[in-house]
Amino acid sequence: MAPVKVYKNLIDGEWVESSSGRTFENVNPANEKELVGIFQKSNQQDVDAAVAAAKGAYKTWRLVPPPKRGEILFRAARTLAERKEELATQMTREMGKILDETRGDVQEAIDMTFYMAGEGRRLFGQTTPSELRNKFCMSVRSPIGVCSLITPWNFPMAIPSWKVMPALVCGNTVVMKPATDTPLSMYNLVRILEDSGIPRGVVNYVTGGGGEVGERLMTHPDVRVVSFTGSTEVGRRVSEACSQTFKHSCLEMGGKNVIMVLEDANLDLAVDGALWGGFGTTGQRCTAASRVVVDKKVYKAFMDKFVERARSLKVGNGLEPTVQMGPLINEGQLKTVEEYVEIGKNEGAELLTGGKRLTGGEYDGGHFYAPTIFGDCDPKMRVAQEEIFGPVVSVIPCDGLDEAIEIGNGVIYGLSSSLYTRNVNNAFKAMRDMETGIFYVNAPTIGAETHLPFGGTKQTGNGHREASTAALDFYSEWKSVYVDYSDSLQRAQIDA
Numbered sequence: 252m253a254p255v256k257v258y259k260n261l262i263d264g265e266w267v268e269s270s271s272g273r274t275f276e277n278v279n280p281a282n283e284k285e286l287v288g289i290f291q292k293s294n295q296q297d298v299d300a301a302v303a304a305a306k307g308a309y310k311t312w313r314l315v316p317p318p319k320r321g322e323i324l325f326r327a328a329r330t331l332a333e334r335k336e337e338l339a340t341q342m343t344r345e346m347g348k349i350l351d352e353t354r355g356d357v358q359e360a361i362d363m364t365f366y367m368a369g370e371g372r373r374l375f376g377q378t379t380p381s382e383l384r385n386k387f388c389m390s391v392r393s394p395i396g397v398c399s400l401i402t403p404w405n406f407p408m409a410i411p412s413w414k415v416m417p418a419l420v421c422g423n424t425v426v427m428k429p430a431t432d433t434p435l436s437m438y439n440l441v442r443i444l445e446d447s448g449i450p451r452g453v454v455n456y457v458t459g460g461g462g463e464v465g466e467r468l469m470t471h472p473d474v475r476v477v478s479f480t481g482s483t484e485v486g487r488r489v490s491e492a493c494s495q496t497f498k499h500s501c502l503e504m505g506g507k508n509v510i511m512v513l514e515d516a517n518l519d520l521a522v523d524g525a526l527w528g529g530f531g532t533t534g535q536r537c538t539a540a541s542r543v544v545v546d547k548k549v550y551k552a553f554m555d556k557f558v559e560r561a562r563s564l565k566v567g568n569g570l571e572p573t574v575q576m577g578p579l580i581n582e583g584q585l586k587t588v589e590e591y592v593e594i595g596k597n598e599g600a601e602l603l604t605g606g607k608r609l610t611g612g613e614y615d616g617g618h619f620y621a622p623t624i625f626g627d628c629d630p631k632m633r634v635a636q637e638e639i640f641g642p643v644v645s646v647i648p649c650d651g652l653d654e655a656i657e658i659g660n661g662v663i664y665g666l667s668s669s670l671y672t673r674n675v676n677n678a679f680k681a682m683r684d685m686e687t688g689i690f691y692v693n694a695p696t697i698g699a700e701t702h703l704p705f706g707g708t709k710q711t712g713n714g715h716r717e718a719s720t721a722a723l724d725f726y727s728e729w730k731s732v733y734v735d736y737s738d739s740l741q742r743a744q745i746d747a
């Protein structure tokens with residue numbers, strides 16, 4: 252067997268070991284015996300060195316013309332595209348989702364990198380007439396400084412790219428921390444940025460636990476911006492920590508997304524959507540449809556097909572071409588799923604399929620769980636309210652559109668929702684009334700595009716959005732500039 256590679260931190264343009272002298276293992280969730288790599292278990296000292304490097308590099312990076320920053324991103328995007336297959340394969344080994352999905356994850360990073368590279372030639376501000384003669388007014392985007400980027404394991408390259416690309420094109424410098432389950436995909440992204448010509452210190456990469464590395468990244472006095480994607484619980488802590496020194500924080504957190512199926516829906520299409528939305532990425536997408544609300548008039552017809560299709564999904568190692576659903580990320584996540592299935596049964600939800608761990612043969616050493624559907628759920632049940640983050644879908648019967656919307660909105664989260672209907676009036680009513688940051692008609696809750704804002708309402712987010720030009724608003728600050736060429740003191744209208 253080839254020796255397992257030891258990966259290092261990137262600090263000030265050098266690949267270095269952690270000063271802690273400690274490391275951790277990155278294993279394949281389809282088979283824990285397979286070691287993907289060994290990574291640095293970093294500490295506060297490493298973070299401090301990375302932030303100092305980013306602070307130093309900011310002095311010159313902020314002055315690099317944005318189109319030149321964009322050119323580096325274009326090179327990175329092309330390399331990502333050339334190496335897509337290899338990057339996806341490595342991602343499946345560390346994260347578990349099937350190859351088609353890891354290809355999609357890399358594709359998202361490619362799209363975001365090309366998109367933000369193009370923004371280097373835009374970064375538009377406004378010009379506007381002045382209220383006074385011989386005076387010129389404009390607004391320009393200014394970079395902010397050092398950004399801490401903290402990411403989860405479920406989109407290990409896409410989500411880092413959503414953060415680092417807009418941060419860089421706006422002229423900021425960054426320290427990036429991946430989740431400990433998936434540090435390799437962020438490593439690959441950082442390496443490609445480095446090879447594409449990012450100057451030393453502009454991008455720093457520090458691996459390690461949330462408690463040690465993450466905490467320091469959001470409390471360090473020289474960090475001005477924290478972008479976090481992860482659970483609502485940790486997001487709350489990030490928000491509190493950032494408030495102490497008024498760091499800007501962008502929080503993308505949990506979800507309990509809903510697909511609503513009306514009486515007039517194309518049921519086969521809705522079943523396709525519920526399967527893909529509920530069990531895609533083993534239900535471990537922030538936008539996963541873990542609730543399906545179905546009109547009572549078509550409930551039975553829908554459920555017969557949905558349960559049968561879920562039962563026939565092929566679960567296994569995501570590298571196998573015929574596999575449709577991979578493992579859960581780790582044992583802890585699998586235990587959470589087991590606990591919720593018990594909760595659901597005790598609450599009186601009807602277990603229609605799944606509800607068990609898969610073991611033996613090809614499943615040995617992995618974290619596999621059968622696609623699980625609860626029927627006849629009450630909207631107030633915990634399985635219909637709380638984020639499970641696994642292959643468990645709770646189906647709730649309803650009476651028409653108004654009740655579907657009420658149930659759909661009746662959770663603390665607000666990321667994504669969808670409606671299946673052939674009635675344009677219903678579609679527009681739901682579009683207006685759903686309290687989510689993303690809404691789909693006749694498509695599942697997953698599948699965002701990079702040039703549209705991404706994010707959620709209520710306890711999913713704190714009002715910012717990722718992707719699109721909305722991301723530029725987070726990674727830059729507006730500066731309003733007034734140029735008086737009258738050669739005389741002109742007082743603004745309020746002082747005149």
Ligand code: NAD
Nearest residue numbers: 402403404429430461465466481482485503504505506537
């Ligand atoms: P998590 O909150 O456990 O961890 C996210 C990141 O925060 C990791 O890098 C982790 O190491 C770090 N972290 C943990 N504790 C920390 C602390 N005290 N201080 C600073 N950083 C800390 O989440 P996870 O399990 O990696 O990801 C799953 C969650 O992410 C789900 O709730 C999911 O809905 C959410 N998510 C949301 C979106 C979105 O865009 N809304 C996208 C993907 C995932």
